Amino acid sequence: MSGKTDAGNFFEDFSLGQTFAHATPRTLGAGEAALYVALTGSRHAIANSGPLAHALGYPARPADELLAFHIAFGKTVADISLNAVANLGYADARFPRPVFLGDTLRAESTVIGLKENRDGEAGVVWVRSTAINQNDRDVMTWVRWVMVKKRDRARAPPPVVVPTLPTHVAARDLAVPGFLDCREFETALTGSAWLWEDYQPGEIIDHPAGMTLDESDHSFATRLYQNPARLHFDARLMRDTAFGRRLVYGGHVISVCRALAHEGLENALLIAAINGGTHCNPTFAGDTLYCRHEVLEKWELPGRDDLGALRLRMLGLKDRAPAELGAPKIDGKYSPHVVLDLDYTVLMPRHH
Amino acid sequence: MSGKTDAGNFFEDFSLGQTFAHATPRTLGAGEAALYVALTGSRHAIANSGPLAHALGYPARPADELLAFHIAFGKTVADISLNAVANLGYADARFPRPVFLGDTLRAESTVIGLKENRDGEAGVVWVRSTAINQNDRDVMTWVRWVMVKKRDRARAPPPVVVPTLPTHVAARDLAVPGFLDCREFETALTGSAWLWEDYQPGEIIDHPAGMTLDESDHSFATRLYQNPARLHFDARLMRDTAFGRRLVYGGHVISVCRALAHEGLENALLIAAINGGTHCNPTFAGDTLYCRHEVLEKWELPGRDDLGALRLRMLGLKDRAPAELGAPKIDGKYSPHVVLDLDYTVLMPRHH
């Protein structure tokens, strides 16, 4: 039998400071952009219109931030999470430069934390990953942590290192493209007159639309992102698990929720940071997704009177519209209808 | 609770002459064109081949007319038909200029008719919509009318205004691109030697192929067109309706029928007008679509000896091949197997 295939890395294969240059570089263009719309129904203005992007100062039409993120994220899976038991969280995701249609992305990761479970069966690995474009410039960077199986229970655990992670990306650290100019932003183009001044911390937005997922929806998405995690594709493998069936890639849930949230957040032009996030419950084909947002904080941006930042909490729900939800958590435990709890920051034009 | 989301317009929100500049502009390119083929199997020659389009005089590769129509139509839904009980009809759809891959479309609408139902629960709204490209030139215009719910039954009805609509776009009003030159059209490229002279009014064409629709087919299509009508996406919402499940967007039915009709209408190069149309019965995932055409009229075109027009009637059928159908209407009522009755006009090369 050949040794050409790779079973992926197990917990004991990771060491602090270890780096990975992930395969395979990917050119992301007009085809990926159209598919992203077909998969999510996204109507976000800048990624959907070259002339609109141009009018706001963009030198070229950008890719949706989540499309680019999922593609970069997919590259890390073969090295980092092929043997993951659970994706535990995201933090400190930043978008230092836009990804333009036609760009080619590759990804790298560094191990920044390790902690073996008490039972010696698995451990948590923290990595910082970075997506890099064809000009060797960073376009995204994020931390995630996953619980990864051990190959050999008898191996001694590594020293425990748990990285200190920020609760959120501070306003001063948000990357705002220098060319972006929203002083003449036209709300008619997005269909909503609500701008940064109009949203207040504590405000709840229940988005009215729902979307039922089918198997082909999420498997098309996950293949487009070249994410090779088998639990999204192999129904036979999954039949013998507690889930009993294919799991929907959590990134697809984020993207569908972002698209559903267009009605109520039409002018949330750009995602500037993902502060943290949890996939609280599994999502399967047949589930109907809904979305609620809460405004957590609002910030002015240094040197900008055309744009402000909103820190938002996105709750992804399944089989309950927001109005039907009740409390998202009961006794500190998520309702089985909450599938996503994401803390992120958007840029929104200000009134002028 | 936030007032940021919009419940859409109800009947009493419309007034005669009212205009809407619909969100969001959309760039339509090679990705959308490829998806249109993947969704429908369309083999129509001009949209499928840049060099063929160029040989016929096109300065660039055009988008399929229906792809562009569905994208422009989708933009009108949030303002016009989010609270529609029924899409009652289309009329007077024209295509004054081609849409080229890379163009960016936006849409506007004007209310041209209003008539409240006798029961005061809803009313019919007629709108003329126009799609406009990035150079501010009209590329499509059409009338549709929808029955929209009232928010408040007690509101007094508006004056009744029912627009006069043409039965069909007259031959002299058909937009034929000035650059289009079919004098050296090669039928080998489309696979059929039948040209304009060969089709006769009264002729019936039963297209042999059928296509079974799956949920992902129509939901991908409708998301690609950014049509936010919830009845296409939310199976939970639809479970409690008379339909019991998600409805297939009628535009997808038109496109599938147009693609199935390639076998028998290979040289119907361009759609020059949609004269009228009705979605006679609902279409659901699992239905198998078939198509029949009837030639209604044929017209010479002023100043053109390379092209003629055919006015066609497209019948979309479900779960009955054309040969099995029998009469499409019995006692003036459509057979439950007829889902589409569309009157439209195509351009076809003439023998030379």
Add this chain to the structure above:
Amino acid sequence: MSGKTDAGNFFEDFSLGQTFAHATPRTLGAGEAALYVALTGSRHAIANSGPLAHALGYPARPADELLAFHIAFGKTVADISLNAVANLGYADARFPRPVFLGDTLRAESTVIGLKENRDGEAGVVWVRSTAINQNDRDVMTWVRWVMVKKRDRARAPPPVVVPTLPTHVAARDLAVPGFLDCREFETALTGSAWLWEDYQPGEIIDHPAGMTLDESDHSFATRLYQNPARLHFDARLMRDTAFGRRLVYGGHVISVCRALAHEGLENALLIAAINGGTHCNPTFAGDTLYCRHEVLEKWELPGRDDLGALRLRMLGLKDRAPAELGAPKIDGKYSPHVVLDLDYTVLMPRHH
């Protein structure tokens, strides 16, 4: 009733030396490339990255060879195999020139063999087909043979001509692009350090990943390829056959297996030939595909020290992982879990 539709060619419609110029030319670009990834999850390096292709000498980003093949193949169906009872085999498929994104393909075929069945109900037709780009240069050529129904059992059989076909394309006949230069190939880009020297005849590679197919997966693929064979689309038609349901297009099976085989054949950069192939059993939605490879032969290439060729046998499996398979054939008959047995040749960089 109109005679405008075509029932396709029957066995007696074919004659030795007969040629077909198939409809319709197709421009294949960034949209098709993105869809190919979304349909298969393909991570093959050259087609996925413009800069990587450029670094290896490509003047432009190429299309995946199988994407181009399926599109060209699809063009032949209406003329050759609309009335096929069975697709019996492929042979001698070569790829004389790359297909670049933006190219436009058409296809031609010549009948090179005919043999009526003893029962007079059908016959085998051998055709050599060629795909040609917009510059009138051959980009692919292949032989296939299909069993086609007779329209009229009483028609006298044609003289039997069975073409002599090579068992495989010889190493000296493999088209290796002159511009391709793998002397500085970086294995970090593909994620595997195994190169041509590391693979040995007789070696077996069991690829670990599986992929469950859904109806929309294969029907999207087959529509993208504009393959009009009805047995892939019309569930009603298929209900009355021995299969009872829609058949998955065999080309989609090949592409999924090639994508699954990325783990273990990461550096199989290009398909240089398809020597022969059989679809051993039908594939349906719901089946989970797996893949095994066997290395049949390895060849140096004349004048090249940067690249070698591997002749491979790809076994496509359904509902059995390779480790579960046992013998692919028992008493000369394929296991019902083997759906594909493909003999093909790839180019792989050599160590430097």
